[in-house]
Amino acid sequence: MSAAAEPARRGERIWVALDSASQSDRALEVAALLAHRERAELAGLFVEDVDLLRLAGLPLASEISPISAMLRPLGFAELERQLRSQAAGLERELARLARGAGLTWSFQVRRGKPLAEAMALPAADVMVIAGRRPAAPLPPAHGRVPRAARGAVIVLQDASPAAARTLALARELTVRLGATLEVVAAATEPAAGTRPAGPPREPPGRLARAAGAVLDAQARRADALLVLSARDPAAATRELLEDLLPALHCPLVLA
Amino acid sequence: MTLPSSPLPPLPPERLRSACDPAVFDFDTTAEVGASATDLVLGQERAVAAIDFAVGMRLDGFNLFVLGPPGVGKHSVLERLLAAAPAPASPPDDWCYVNNFGDAQRPRALRLPRGRGALLRDDMNRLLEELQSTIPAAFDSDEYRARVEQVDHEYNELQQRAFEEVARAAGAQGIALLRTPAGFSFAPMREREVMGPEEFEKLPQDERERIGEAITRLQQDLEKVILRVAGWRRERFEKLKKLNEEVTMFAVGSRVDELARRHADLPEVVAYLDAVRKDVVQNAEIFHKQRPEQPFEGMAAGMSADLPPTRRYLVNLLVDEHDAAAPAPAPAAPVLREDNPTYANLVGRVEHMARFGALVTDFNLIRPGALHRANGGYLLLDVARVLGQPFAWEALKRALTTREIRIESLGQQYGLVSTVSLEPQPIPLSVKVVLFGDRQLYYLLHAYDPDFARLFKVAADFADDIGRDPARERRYGAMIAALARERGLMPFDRTGVAAVIDDAARTAGDAGKLSLDMRRVGDLVGEAEFWARRGNRTQVGAAEVAQAVAARVARADRIRERMAEQIARGVVLIDTAGATVGQVNGLAVYALGEFAFAQPTRITATTRLGDGQVIDIERESALGGAIHAKGVLILSGYLASRYSARRALSLSASLVFEQTYGTVEGDSASLAELCALLSSLADLPIRQSLAVTGSVNQKGKVQAIGAVNEKIEGFFDICAARGLDGSHGVLIPAANAAHLMLREDIVAAARAGRFAVWAVAHVDEAIEILTGTPAGRDDGGGAPDRGTVNQRVLAKLAEYHSLRHAPAGGRRAGAVRKRRNDERRR
Structure with missing residues (x-):
């Protein structure tokens, strides 16, 4: 099934889930690309992490700057201001992208656990979860080196019925981003790049562990894009993501 | 003093014009003359020798000033001589400006042998083109990416591991490392969640203190990690820089080496190429083509005020006149004529480009001046133009x-x-x-600019004319033949050549000279050929030359015609018949552009008792020039010395040019003025059918004047218009007789006895002809004969003296006696 043959699904939303630790630019770009493809609304979700808000309420709360190593107190009000400012900036960027692509858009701010809030979004919608910013990002090696290929699109293949659709989406993203496609499968699955067939023969937990081990190595690449099927049993997906997300520097597409 | 005892005869008609005899030429038409370009240089031996000396002299300061009147062929002669000059020992070099990689504000000049400048420029253009593709390709290669990723991976791992160690250590103590929007923070955890404030407050005091101390230690650890990250970044930067230099050197090194081998004989060029190599290696990023990822980034990049950085590797060849692909031209020295010698056009300039409101420049915008282009050769400049341009003269010096x-x-x-x-x-x-200018500028510069004599030691002084004899007429004929050939004109027959030579004598204002105004001769030759062509002739003869001269006069004749008309209608009062006391026809010349003509002017004199003053009304009314005033003062001296040497001159006289409303300059009317004064004193009328020109000295001798031909012709035309009856004529200085080149119609009138020209040497000769009364001898101490002009003048002055110095009663009696005499005379 090719993406071009797939009928447009008007009225759907493409969500992009962001929080204060997000590597947002690539996630927004991918979400805008998907929304344009689907002729869907580009919807932004910014989650104010309750863990941070709790931290800011503690008497010993303080913050170390990564650019000066200076320690400064972190108050609740100060944190709220930072979060609001961050959310406003992301909303502006999302709006700019949407207008550039002629898309309708919306932006929500919620308070909670980022992953939990993202997983609470409607299951039918495609979702892009931004990767984590690296603790100390390296500047570009050569400012003007043209990129021959823009990273890799990594798609996790399992034996689920949605795997084919996920693979098709990954292929289209590969073309649109000028990236390379990498297909990752559990050891018991057919060879990479081939269409899986039949029901899964591995229990979900084992799949998650097997895939996670591979993805863990790829996920540090900021120029990558990870595509997973959201149609997996929710518990398995969530377990996978909880392991994966803290070290994931690239956006994750749940389709 | 010997005075003529009988009236002076007029000049014979044959002395009024010295026509060239066509028989002097040994050809029928100029087509038979094997004339060459050298024939065009005539009579300029002095100037040619000076030019030859200056061209050959290699010492400093022997620059050349070519002086002389316009039209004598200064430029053409010089250019012809320079073209024939021997080639320099070594051909002029090429000069390039290249970037100074140490200080871009001070571009370097490179000297290369002739033709090598273009070669280097083209080499560098090709090198630049290649680098613009090879360097990006090298950096875009999988190998380069792999090595960058390898370096990045190494440092990412280092950093990640360091942060993870801190996070792990924190986790072991029940503390989480959290990312805040602007940094890092540590928080106590309970069951995978950050502990809330209430919960934390419920903890025992020692537990809270333990957590606080643990967080403090962790913060210190994290601080160390962040500081180490900065050091790792520097390390990574150096590694990547070294990698980039390695990659760039691979891309550029062999190509630059190849160029260095090609220019190995030029150490300066080799050094420059080495500097290029180093600069490319250090600035390889300027070769990467920008690929704007977003529209606004692209626009911003295009709006930069800076010039493209790759321009620094171009070569600015200042003078590109040699085509390396063509066969090597003769190594002649460049000869450049700069007609607009502004400061910038002489020494060059640095241009600027407007880039988004800013003016920017680089060495590629250095533009050569005339000095650059003429370097190694000759630069030809008009000195008046150089002096007229601000700062140009100083810059040249x-x-x-x-x-x-x-x-x-x-x-x-x-x-x-x-x-x-x-x-x-x-x-x-x-x-x-080589400076071109008139003589006045040359002498002014010599007098007032101390640098001039040091820098322009050779003067090539072009002659205005040459002497006239049959041999020179033949050479002149050869020059006319060469002119006709050079301009592709039809041939001149010998009468045409003779007519041109006659016009040259007339232009020289001297029957014994030939003008070297090549422009005028060239124009006349061309115009005569035009009329011959229009008349369907196959060769140019005297008639066509005469027609050309007449047409030229007719084109410029409007004002002369208007003035003659005013005389004919009696608006301007000029008598050409009868006789009047104290009134004479003078002759004034008008020079309008290249056309000069003369018209008669009435000069009147009045005399009365006075204290020896001769009043020049022109001077009194500030309409007389200095030379004119000098002429009038000479008259006073003449009157006093000749007629009143032993007593005070008791005369007051007034002189005026009637109906002149502009300034009068020159002393050529002083003879006429003196004659008018003598007429008034002697009370003898002057023949109005005559006109007078000439200056006098204090001894009464008549001196030469200018434009004698125009003056005679001007009076002749007025008389001819009223009808010549044999009484008309003009008195000229005897010294001007040799200058006569009058029109054929005047010569014919003289031959028919209807017009005469007298050449007078002394005022007595003039007054005798004008009054028809003998001047009267006064030499030898005796008194002039009674009734002569001089006797009457002496008597009148004696009368004035006695009146002036008589007692009051006697003076009245004298006045009464004078009045009675006047009434009787009337």
Whole structure:
């Protein structure tokens, strides 16, 4: 099934889930690309992490700057201001992208656990979860080196019925981003790049562990894009993501 | 003093015009003459020798000033001689400006053998093209990416591991490392969640203190990690820089080496190429093509005020006149004529480009001046134009003195502009400057500019004319033949050549000279050929030359015609018949452009008792020039010395040019004025059918004047219009008789006895002809015969003296006696 043959699904939303630790630019770009493809609304979700808000309420709360190593107190009000400012900036960027692509858009701010809030979004919608910013990002090696290929699109293949659709989406993203496609499968699955067939023969937990081990190595690449099927049993997906997300520097597409 | 005892005869008609005899030529038409370009240089032996000397002299300061009147062929002669000059021992070099990689504000000048400049420029253009593709390709290669990723991976791992160690250590103590929007923070955890404030407050005091101390230690650890990250980044930067240099060197090194081998005989070029190599390696990023990822980024990049950085590797060949692909031209020295010698056109300039409101420049915008283009050869300049351009003369002298061309912005020098400009390295100068100008400028510069004599030691003084004899007429004929051939004109027959030579004598204003005004001769030759062509002739004869001269006069004749008309209608009062006391026809010349003509002017004199003053009304009314005033003062001296040597001159006289409303200059009317005075004193009328020209000295001798031909012709035309009856004529100085080249119609009138020209040497001769009364001898101490002009003048002055010095009663009696005599005379 090719993406071009797939009928447009008007009225759907493409969500992009962001929080204060997000590597947002690539996630927004991918979400805008998907929304344009689907002729869907580009919807932004910014989650104010309750863990941070709790931290800011503690008497010993303080913050170390990564650019000066200076320690400064972190108050609740100060944190709220930072979060609001961050959310406003992301909303502006999302709006700019949407207008550039002629898309309708919306932006929500919620308070909670980022992953939990993202997983609470409607299951039918495609979702892009931004990767984590690296603790100390390296500047570009050569400012003007043209990129021959823009990273890799990594798609996790399992034996689920949605795997084919996920693979098709990954292929289209590969073309649109000028990236390379990498297909990752559990050891018991057919060879990479081939269409899986039949029901899964591995229990979900084992799949998650097997895939996670591979993805863990790829996920540090900021120029990558990870595509997973959201149609997996929710518990398995969530377990996978909880392991994966803290070290994931690239956006994750749940389709 | 010997005075003529009988009236002077007029000049014979054959002395009124010295026509060239066509028989002097040994050809029928100029087509038979094997004339060459050398025939065009006639009568300029002195100037040619000076030019030859200046061209051959290689010492400093022997630059050339070519002086002489316009039209004598100064430029053409010089250019012809320079073209024939031997080639220089070594051909002029090429000069390039290249970037100074140590200081871009001071571009370097490179000297290369002739033709090698273009080669280097083309080499560098090709190198640049290649680098623009090979360097990006090298950096876009999988190998380069792999090595960058390898480096990045190494440092990412280092950093990640360091942060993870801190996070792990924190986790072991029940503390989480959290990312805040602007940094990192540590928080106590309980069951995978950050502990809330209430919960934390419920903890025992010692537990809270333990957590606080643990967090403090963790913060210190994290601080160390962040500081180490900065060091790792520097390490990574150095590694990547080294990698980039390695990659760039691979891309550029072999190509530059190849160029260095090609120019190995030029150490300066090799050094420059080495500097290029180093600069490319250090600045490889400028070769990467920008690929804007977003529209606004692309626009911003295009709006940069900076010039493209790759321009620094171009070569600015200042003078590109040699095509390396063509066969090597003869190594002649360049001869450049700069017709607009502004400061910038002489020494060059640094141009600027407007880039989004900013004026920017680089060494590629250095533009050569005439000194650059003429370097190693000759620069030809019109001195009046150089002096008329601000700062140009000083710049030229400075360049010749320092022997280098230094490009400096006048705006920068005088603080008029504040844009960033360049200070290009000066270029050594070896040029022979040739200035063209008139004699007045040459002598003024010599007198007032101390540098001039030091820098322009050779003067080529072009003659205005040459002497006339049959041999020179033949050479002149050869020159006319060469002119006709050079311009592709039809041939001249010998009568046509003779007519042109007659016109040259007339232009010289001397029957014994031939004008060297080549422009005028060339124009006349061309115009005569035009009329011959229009008349369907196959060769040009005397008739066509005469027609050309007449047509030329007719084209310029409007004002003369209007003035003659005013005389004919009686608006301007000129008598050409009868006789009047104290009134004479003078002759005034008008020069309008290249056309000069003369008209008679009535001069009147009145005399009365006075204290020896001769009043020049022109001077009193500030309409007389200094020379004219001098002439009138000479008259006073003449009157006093000749007629009143032993007593005070008791005369008061007034002289005026009637109906003149402009200034009068020159002393050519002083003879006429003196004659009018004598007429008034002697009370003898002057024949109005005659006109007079000439100056006198204090001894009464008549001196030569200018434009004698025009003056005679001017009076002749007025008389002829009223009808010649044999009484008409003109008195000229005897010294001017040799200058006569009158029109054929005047000669014919003289031959028919209807017009006469007298050549007088003394005022007595003139007054005798004008009054028809003998002047009267006064030499030998005796008194002039009674009734002569001089006797009457002496009597009148004696009367004035006695009246002036008689007692009061006697003076009245004398006055009464004078009145009675006057009434009786009337």
